[in-house]
Amino acid sequence: PVEFHEDVLLSMSTPATSHVSPSFIPIFGEAIELLRKIFLTAKGQPFVVSGSGTLGWDMVSSNLIEPNEDVLVLNTGYFGDSFADCLETYGAKVTQVKADIGDRPTLEEIHNALVSKRFKAITITHVDTSTGVLSDVKAIANLVKQYSPETLVIVDGVCSVGSEEIRVDEWGIDVVLTASQKALGVPPGLCILIASERAMNVFSNRKTPIKIMNSYEGRKGMYFATPPVQLIYALHTSLKQITSIPLEERFQQHKEVSNRIKDSLEELGLKFVPKNREVSANGMTAVYYPEGIKPTDLLPRVAECGVVIAGGLHRKIASRYFRVGHMGISVTEPHRKHIEKTIEALQENLIQLGYKYK
Amino acid sequence: PVEFHEDVLLSMSTPATSHVSPSFIPIFGEAIELLRKIFLTAKGQPFVVSGSGTLGWDMVSSNLIEPNEDVLVLNTGYFGDSFADCLETYGAKVTQVKADIGDRPTLEEIHNALVSKRFKAITITHVDTSTGVLSDVKAIANLVKQYSPETLVIVDGVCSVGSEEIRVDEWGIDVVLTASQKALGVPPGLCILIASERAMNVFSNRKTPIKIMNSYEGRKGMYFATPPVQLIYALHTSLKQITSIPLEERFQQHKEVSNRIKDSLEELGLKFVPKNREVSANGMTAVYYPEGIKPTDLLPRVAECGVVIAGGLHRKIASRYFRVGHMGISVTEPHRKHIEKTIEALQENLIQLGYKYK
Numbered sequence: 270p271v272e273f274h275e276d277v278l279l280s281m282s283t284p285a286t287s288h289v290s291p292s293f294i295p296i297f298g299e300a301i302e303l304l305r306k307i308f309l310t311a312k313g314q315p316f317v318v319s320g321s322g323t324l325g326w327d328m329v330s331s332n333l334i335e336p337n338e339d340v341l342v343l344n345t346g347y348f349g350d351s352f353a354d355c356l357e358t359y360g361a362k363v364t365q366v367k368a369d370i371g372d373r374p375t376l377e378e379i380h381n382a383l384v385s386k387r388f389k390a391i392t393i394t395h396v397d398t399s400t401g402v403l404s405d406v407k408a409i410a411n412l413v414k415q416y417s418p419e420t421l422v423i424v425d426g427v428c429s430v431g432s433e434e435i436r437v438d439e440w441g442i443d444v445v446l447t448a449s450q451k452a453l454g455v456p457p458g459l460c461i462l463i464a465s466e467r468a469m470n471v472f473s474n475r476k477t478p479i480k481i482m483n484s485y486e487g488r489k490g491m492y493f494a495t496p497p498v499q500l501i502y503a504l505h506t507s508l509k510q511i512t513s514i515p516l517e518e519r520f521q522q523h524k525e526v527s528n529r530i531k532d533s534l535e536e537l538g539l540k541f542v543p544k545n546r547e548v549s550a551n552g553m554t555a556v557y558y559p560e561g562i563k564p565t566d567l568l569p570r571v572a573e574c575g576v577v578i579a580g581g582l583h584r585k586i587a588s589r590y591f592r593v594g595h596m597g598i599s600v601t602e603p604h605r606k607h608i609e610k611t612i613e614a615l616q617e618n619l620i621q622l623g624y625k626y627k
Numbered sequence: 628p629v630e631f632h633e634d635v636l637l638s639m640s641t642p643a644t645s646h647v648s649p650s651f652i653p654i655f656g657e658a659i660e661l662l663r664k665i666f667l668t669a670k671g672q673p674f675v676v677s678g679s680g681t682l683g684w685d686m687v688s689s690n691l692i693e694p695n696e697d698v699l700v701l702n703t704g705y706f707g708d709s710f711a712d713c714l715e716t717y718g719a720k721v722t723q724v725k726a727d728i729g730d731r732p733t734l735e736e737i738h739n740a741l742v743s744k745r746f747k748a749i750t751i752t753h754v755d756t757s758t759g760v761l762s763d764v765k766a767i768a769n770l771v772k773q774y775s776p777e778t779l780v781i782v783d784g785v786c787s788v789g790s791e792e793i794r795v796d797e798w799g800i801d802v803v804l805t806a807s808q809k810a811l812g813v814p815p816g817l818c819i820l821i822a823s824e825r826a827m828n829v830f831s832n833r834k835t836p837i838k839i840m841n842s843y844e845g846r847k848g849m850y851f852a853t854p855p856v857q858l859i860y861a862l863h864t865s866l867k868q869i870t871s872i873p874l875e876e877r878f879q880q881h882k883e884v885s886n887r888i889k890d891s892l893e894e895l896g897l898k899f900v901p902k903n904r905e906v907s908a909n910g911m912t913a914v915y916y917p918e919g920i921k922p923t924d925l926l927p928r929v930a931e932c933g934v935v936i937a938g939g940l941h942r943k944i945a946s947r948y949f950r951v952g953h954m955g956i957s958v959t960e961p962h963r964k965h966i967e968k969t970i971e972a973l974q975e976n977l978i979q980l981g982y983k984y985k
Binding site: 272273278279281282283284285288289290320321322323324448450456457458460492494495497498499500577580582 | 629630631636637639640641642643645646647648677678679680681682806808814815816818850851852853854855856857858935937938940
C-alpha cells in the first residue's frame with residue numbers, strides 16, 4: 270500500500286461534478302498532458318479509464334492481439350502468469366520465458382525466444398510485485414528493435430511507473446499500462462495506459478476511446494462511459510506534484526532510498542527474494558522472513574507501529590517472505606520519516622520476536 | 628449528475644488502506660450483503676468491480692454469451708444501441724426491437740420477437756437516460772417466463788437501481804448491472820452487477836470473481852485485482868443510508884417527487900420526450916426546450932443558480948431537449964430543497980429568456 274498525499278485525498282472528496290462540467294474538463298485535459306511527461310513521450314496516446322491495473326491486460330489483449338497471434342511473455346513472477354492467462358483468454362498463443370523465483374530471463378534467453386517465431390508482441394512485467402524483480406526494459410526493447418522490430422513492446426508498469434526509470438520514446442516502448450494506486454500516489458480505481466503511434470495504428474477499434482481522450486485534451490467534454498471524476502481530480506493533483514520536480518531527480522530519489530532500505534535490512538542479516546541488487550526493484554523490496562519468524566507474528570506487530578508491510582504473493586513462497594513498499598511521497602517527502610519508521614519497526618519487532626542477528 | 632451525501636464524500640478520502648486490511652475487509656463484506664437487500668434477492672451474487680457502468684455490458688457480453696448466440700435487445704434509446712454494439716463486438720448475433728423516440732416496445736412486439744427464435748438472453752434498458760423512458764421489467768420478465776423460459780433476463784439498471792422498483796427474485800431477473808454514480812449516490816468508478824444462480828451457472832469463467840466476492844463476504848481478504856478501496860468505503864456508507872429506510876418507501880418517494888416535477892414542468896407548458904407518464908422514469912425527466920430556447924441559453928443560466936441539468940444525449944434530438952435528474956438524496960432528503968430549487972431555476976430562467984407560458 271502506498272500512502273496518499275493529503276491534497277490527493279482532498280481531491281477524492283470533490284463534490285458531485287458532471288464529467289462535462291467546465292470545472293472538470295480542463296482538469297482531465299491537463300492530466301492527460303501531464304501523463305505524457307511522466308512517460309517521457311511526445312506523441313504517445315494516454316488513456317485514463319475507470320478500472321484496475323488488471324483491466325490494462327484486457328485492453329492490450331482485446332485491442333492489440335487477434336486470436337491465434339503469438340505473444341512472448343517474459344515471466345518474473347505471479348503477474349507474468351496472470352498476464353499470460355489473460356492473453357490466452359482472448360485467444361492469443363503465448364510463449365513464456367520463465368525465470369527462477371528472484372531472477373529474470375537473460376538477454377540471451379529472450380533473444381533465442383524472440384527469433385524462434387514471429388511474435389505480434391512481447392510483454393515485460395517491469396517490476397513483478399510478487400518477487401520484487403526488476404526487468405531491464407531498455408535492454409529488452411533494444412533487443413526487439415534489433416532482432417524483431419515488428420514486435421510490439423508491451424510493459425506492465427503497475428509497480429514501476431513513478432518509481433522506476435521508464436522512457437517510452439527513447440527506449441521504443443509501444444504500450445505501458447499501469448494503475449493509480451502505486452507510485453502515481455492516487456487511490457485505486459484508475460487504469461492508465463499509454464500507446465505509441467505504432468500501437469495506435471494496430472488498435473482494432475480505436476476510434477471511440479481516442480476521440481474521448483483527444484476531446485478532453487482539447488478542453489472539450491465528450492461522453493462514452495462516465496469517467497471517475499473524483500479519481501481524475503486526485504490523479505491531476507498527484508501528477509502536478511510529481512511533475513513539479515524533474516523526473517531524473519525522482520528516479521534518483523527512489524534508487525537512493527531503495528539502497529538505504531536494502532542496506533539496512535542486509536545489516537539485519539535478512540535475505541531478499543531477488544538474487545542481487547541489479548535485478549531488484551527500486552520502489553519495493555521482497556524480503557524472506559528469518560528462520561522461525563512467521564507472517565502472523567511479524568505483520569500485525571509492525572502494523573501496530575503504524576507501518577504497513579504486505580504479505581507474500583507468489584504462490585510457491587507466499588508464506589516465506591514479506592514486501593515493503595518504498596515509493597511516492599514516502600520517498601520524495603523525507604520529512605514524513607516513513608522510511609526510518611519502517612526500518613525501526615522491522616528491527617524492533619524482529620528482536621522482540623527473538624530474532625538474533627549479526 | 629447526482630448529488631453525493633457529505634458522509635459519502637468523506638468516505639472517499641479514507642487514507643491509504645490495504646485491500647486486505649482488517650479495517651477494510653468487513654466494509655467490503657457488508658457492502659456485498661447490503662447489495663442483496665437493494666436488489667431484493669436472497670441468493671443473487673453481487674459483484675463490485677472497478678469500472679464504469681459500461682463495463683457491465685462487457686461483463687455480460689464476455690461471460691454469459693458465446694459467439695454466434697442470439698440476443699434480443701429491447702431498444703428505448705442510445706443505451707440500447709450501445710449495449711447492442713458491445714454484444715456484437717463479442718460476437719453475439721443481435722436482434723433489436725426498437726421503439727420510436729419516447730416510446731417503448733409493446734409487449735406484443737416483444738412477444739413476437741421472443742418466439743421467433745431461441746434467444747440466449749434478452750436485454751432491457753430499465754431507464755434509458757437518453758430518453759427518460761422506463762421499461763416495464765416485471766411484465767417483460769413475465770413474458771419471458773411464459774414463452775421462452777430458458778432466455779436469460781438481463782437488465783441495464785444504470786439509471787434505475789435505487790430510484791425505480793426492481794425485484795430480482797420476485798420478477799425472475801438473471802442479471803442487473805449498474806454503476807455507482809446514479810441513485811446509489813456514490814461517485815463514478817464502480818460497476819455493480821448482480822447475477823442469479825441460473826446466470827452464475829452460465830458464467831464461462833466464474834471461478835475467480837465469485838471466489839473474491841465470497842471471500843470478502845465471509846470477512847476474509849483475497850487478491851485478484853486491487854479493489855477501489857475508497858470507492859467501496861463510499862459505497863458502504865451510501866448503502867447503509869439507503870437501507871436505513873424501507874425500500875418500498877424509497878420507491879414511493881421517487882414516484883411522488885417525479886410526479887411533482889413533471890406536474891410543475893407541465894404547468895409551465897413544457898413537453899416531455901417520453902410519450903406519457905406510464906413510460907416515464909421516476910428518477911429523471913427528459914424535457915423538450917420550448918420553441919426558440921437553445922441549450923446554450925438555458926443550461927449555463929440554470930448552472931449559475933447552482934442547479935445542474937444535463938444536455939440531450941440521443942443523437943437524433945440531442946439539441947432539442949434537456950434532462951433533469953431527481954434521485955438519491957435530492958429526493959430522500961427534502962430539507963435540501965433540491966427539487967424546489969430546480970423547478971424555480973427552470974421557471975425563472977425560461978421567463979428571463981422570453982418564454983411565455985399558458
